[in-house]
Amino acid sequence: MIRRPPRSTPKPSSAASDVYKRQFCTSCGEPLQPISDPGLEQPFRECSSCDFKIWNDPKVVAATVVLHKEKILLVERIDAPNESLWSLPAGFVNNNENPEQTAIREVSEETGIKCLPMHILGVNYSDGIILIVYKAELSDKSDIQTPVTAVNELKNTAWYPLEDIPALQFPHDWLYIDRAIRSQGLPLDGPSAEPYEQGID
Numbered sequence: 001m002i003r004r005p006p007r008s009t010p011k012p013s014s015a016a017s018d019v020y021k022r023q024f025c026t027s028c029g030e031p032l033q034p035i036s037d038p039g040l041e042q043p044f045r046e047c048s049s050c051d052f053k054i055w056n057d058p059k060v061v062a063a064t065v066v067l068h069k070e071k072i073l074l075v076e077r078i079d080a081p082n083e084s085l086w087s088l089p090a091g092f093v094n095n096n097e098n099p100e101q102t103a104i105r106e107v108s109e110e111t112g113i114k115c116l117p118m119h120i121l122g123v124n125y126s127d128g129i130i131l132i133v134y135k136a137e138l139s140d141k142s143d144i145q146t147p148v149t150a151v152n153e154l155k156n157t158a159w160y161p162l163e164d165i166p167a168l169q170f171p172h173d174w175l176y177i178d179r180a181i182r183s184q185g186l187p188l189d190g191p192s193a194e195p196y197e198q199g200i201d
Contacts, residue, residue, distance in 0.1 A: 027052045058125070062102035063090035063133045063173075065180040066115050072165060072177065073147060075110055076156040085169040086160075088133070088176070100188060103134040111147035111157045114139040119185035121176040133176040135185055 025032055030049035045054040065088060066073035074086040091106035093099050100117050107115050115136040124131040138145065147157040160166060162181065168174065179185055 025050060025052050058128050058130050060093040060099060060130045060132065061090055062093055062099040062106065063088040063131060063176070064103040064107050064115065064117075064136045065121060065133065065176055066107060066113065066136050066138070067162075067180055068138050068159070070162050071159040072162060073107070073111060073113060074158060074160055074166070075154050076158075077169065078153050078155055080155075080169045084167060086166045087169040088173050090131075099132045100134060103132075104136060107136065110151055110154060111149075113145050113147055117188060119187055121179045121185045124172050126172070131172075135176075135180040135183075 023032060024030065025047035028047065028050045030047050032045040032052075032054065033048050035044055035046045035053075044056050046052070073089065075089050076084070076086050080087075089107045089110045091102060091109070093102045097105075104115055104117055107113050116139050118135045118137055121133040121135050124133070147159065149155070149157050165177070
């Protein structure tokens, strides 16, 4: 049985929209012009000189629910709108990177924990972000590993008992935590990604 603290109101993310506020071309330095298209809800930007375009595309983020011995791995981010708000390990998908690889890479980079993806818990869209959430297990099941706060955007990382989960920065995380506990999810498409080995040892 998991205990849910009172819901918090997260600060809207502007990560997906900041790139579309650029005024000058990153290729030649000339001004960018907004271009309207009947098929698009918002205009894209096009260079007045070299035809470089910035499309109003969403950003893709991969997050991971890591459970082990009735505990969950969580991170506390510096940009959380209030104190003591936690979230799942997560990060933006790099070019030519499978979101499944992103999920385990972010866990390793943010906490030093090596894990293996098990299945997809769901997909969510909000504020220009497509979120793909995975469930993962530790690559070494012998004992629980001690997480470390490994990147500048984090204040803390920790394992929390499922009966004492703290307030979460993103309310939709509760849905995926529930699904992970109940083992509700979709199978991975193809062979599972290998544990990320370029993070912290």
